[in-house]
Amino acid sequence: MTALSLTVPRVSARLRGWRVRPGLVLGVAFLVLLVIAAIAPALLTSHDPLEISTDGAFLPPGGDHLLGTDQSGRDILARMVHGARSSLVMGLGATAIGVTVGAAVGLLAGLANRFVEGALMRLVDVTLSVPDLLMALVVIALLGTGTVNALFAVAFASIPYYARMLRAQTHVVRRATYVEAATALGLPRWTVIRRHVLPNAFKPLIVLATIGIGNAIGAGASLSFLGLGTKPPAPEWGNMLSLGIQYISNDWTMVAIPGLAITLTVLSVTVVGRDLKRRSEGRAV
């Protein structure tokens, strides 16, 4: 019944896919800026993020210090630029670990026999019953505070989500008609899994992981804000914000600048991630 109506949108769908969306462009631009800051911070600022300036503390934005100085007289712009790296490392590192371990668990559960699957998924259920942040706090309570431990904590809390998603996806794909069609061609089981099941099961996971990077950056900043992650004076947006709060009644820019940076980062990653998701689902963008 739908045969005729489906012939239409071939060319137009492609064209629409390339339509420029201002939100997406801004998001990508901001992320490019972040990557530059992370790789080559010297391109964006000439100040040392740890150097205590002789110009004084609490300088307002402007002049030599574009965003002013903090309570110790350190250049805020330099601290922001240098802080980008720890945010990106947190986002990419934690997501990479979470996806890798989660995917391994999920794939094992999705392809193994019912006993192994049952055991793994009950374990996932148990970890899912504890909110992410509390799970991260448990890891920190056991391992101790610090940048690396915070990264592990964020990664650990994300594992069950990726595991559950990949297992569900593996199940869906394994029952798909195209997998059956490949079986009917007489292809060996592992060829079918390698050629059709894995790529199609992983596709949505990759998209989900993109959005997960944003969440991991936010979670990492939260831990630093709580004093559990990267400690001052190392430049990190979460701890800059946490320090700024002490002076919030006099000068809220010290809070607003890192707050804005964190939000824009998470927002940009989410916008890009969702766009990828829409494309991968074949929806009109």
Place this chain on the structure above:
Amino acid sequence: MSDVIPLVEVDNLRAGFAARPTAVDGVSFTLHRGECLALVGESGSGKSVTARTLVGLTGAGSTVRADRLRFDGEDVLGLPERRWRRIRGARVGFVLQDALSSLDPLRPVGREIAEPLRLHTPLSGRARRARVLELLAAVGVPEPELRAGQYPHQLSGGLRQRALIASAIAAGPELLIADEPTTALDVTIQAQILALLNELKTGDTSMLIVSHDLSVVARLADRVAVMRDGRIVEEGPTEQVLGDPRHEYTKALLAAVPASHAKGTRLSSAALVPQHRLREEGEGILRERPSLKRVAATATDEPVIEARDLVKSFLGSDKVARTVVGGVSFDLHAGETLGIVGESGSGKTTTARIVLGLETPDSGTVTLHGRRWDALSPAERRAERRRLQVVYQDPLSSFDPRYTVERIIGEAVAVTGLTGTARRDRTVELLDLVSLDAGYLRRRPLELSGGQRQRVAIARALAPEPEVIVCDEPVSALDVSVQAQILDLLADLQEGLGVAYLFISHDLGVIHHVSDRVLVMRDGLVVESGDVGQIFTDPQHEYTRALLGAVSTLSTAK
């Protein structure tokens, strides 16, 4: 007659959406009281949109214009919502396809039927309840008390459709619009619903039927309007339009219905192909097939497949085993078509999956050229699989969504051991066999029409040079004109290549057209089998007779 105001007057109606600005492109018709008019056409012809303009429900973002759009003498073009609400349900009832999705699944059907009464009548809650029971009884629902309290998913398809009709006629509308009212139903149920609608028609209710199915229309309508590309191409009394059509398109459409033709006659014709597709694909889709080299052995007495006493049961959600296939046996010889026909739940698809070796029977055997499936080692079984291929109802879901047409067919060609350019040449050759040119190699399935997808699926099935292709409802999702092309293609391929088909369908017309021999299945059992001529002209089993009786072939209708 001229001083009687027609119930519905439509003149030069144009309606559309952003994506389809001319969905309805100048439609005019008149519907008198007590009359039944049918709008017939394939998908995209604009018939549903036309019907929806009469209740003001063409949806958000649509535009409706007309020189005249009147209901009972009142101009309803651009009527405000508030006034529309007094017409909808009260004066015009609306029945949609598939009551499972057209009734709110979270409400008992009694409440759904009572809703128009609550909106449009002053009846008290108690009186409404009594009226609901009356209505259910009137549409032939047994035990109305019990049924009124049940949810749609607890009712059978037929009872659901009756309940939906009851809710549409609850407030006593003068016009009943039925959009594909029997499409999702099994043939026997379909016949019952048509009988019910015919009963309703005998009152002074007017009816507007929207359908793609000419046999439904033949049974109900006084007059027929044939639609194509948003226009009415032919309108007249039912007997005349279906019996002695004037317009080329109507003639072609009637000729494309497989029921009325024996195996071997061609169904498709140029008049059926939409103009834009002829432009896009050229005349190729209608051309005669080139001479084909036969890959399968010529017919011998030894069957390719022998199925013996196949039994298969599944555990239901309630942990009770349900026997889906209960002892099915048949032979399939080289180069012939064995049709399996049955209603939903008859076990025909499970039988096919057992034959393909995708499902293991609880008992019974499938023998392929004298070798039993279950006696083969996994490696031997894999090697045998290429001799049996399959074409599904929904080709899109049978393609890896990441693959292009070239990779889809190429993967199947690789099974024969071809690589590199040889593989590519063979892929192009296969595409040519199904009348698609090499330009389609780089397309993805989503970029193809339904008919093109089914062609690619057939090309893939042919790639390993199989002796048997299992066709599981291969044309059920297609429009009549596309169905005609695919059935012609399958016939050509069989003639040229000598491939055998195990052809599964719920559609008796299609089965009649394609089969040499037929298996009639019901509740997992074969109730009757035999030569196609014998089954259709001299059915022995009561159920086969009931099935055939339920199908109103166009020639016998009215």
Place this chain on the structure above:
Amino acid sequence: MRHLKRIAIRLAAGIGVLWGAATLSFLALHATAGDAALATVAGDGANPTQAVLDRVRADYGLDLPLHRQYLNYLGKLLTGDLGESYQQRIAVTKAIGGQLGETVQLAVSAAVVAVVLAVGVAVLTAGRRRWIRSATSGAELVLTSFPTFVLGLVLLIVFSFQAGWFPVSGNGGVEALVLPTLTLALPIAATLSQVLRTELEEVLEQPFILTARSRGMREAAVRLGHALRHALIQIVTMSGFVIGGLLGGAVITETLFVRRGVGQLMLTATTTKDVPLVLGVVLLAATVYVVVNLLVDIVYGLVDPRVVTA
């Protein structure tokens, strides 16, 4: 009958999850228990003899074989004994109990605000004009991207420091609850309303909605009477996400607004490596999760007849 059976199965699964959580807690405690014995006797610089250490180990039951320790631990849990806090030297249950009221108040008010906001926004904006939907989904996107502490700070700067409407911190009275509640509720509301609106828009395309409209129903009645119930089923299945958001968010919100509560307790315990207390809070969170999911399952069966009778 089937309804009861379904709930019984879910109950068993819930107990299984709690048992699993308890087992993991035991393993975590065991891994750090050496520190515990030492921490009890060793103040700064003290150098306890082996005999003293052994006695402490015996006191804690650490000299028993592992499976006995495990059974002891489970037995104590069943009687509501979560052990003793390393730092506060009081029972974990007591430490949590003293803070629970404030957090429950905050979480419940935030949950109510979030659900009411989400349902309201979604019902009003689903399937409306393009610009209304774009504006709402843009606002939702920004809200979900705000890390909780940044959102809280924005609210603080605007409503406390600039406008001066609400107190900056503390537990005193209703005014002090407004900003923390919003901080906790807004991101949850934004996510819920996104899901709810998508779901509503899908439901509004269903044939039974067309049927309802063709009966002459008002748009508002169609949305509230038919569509909303279907969409709410989706929301019900997101209860796990809501609980996670509330409990995780409570840690940050309470820290930011300097409120007493379980979240603060958890943070302090984490910083001081007070493992029994940390695990106590985690077990509490898991229990809340299991109980709420069980309630949701019961509600689900009532809302959707297909679950029970299909």
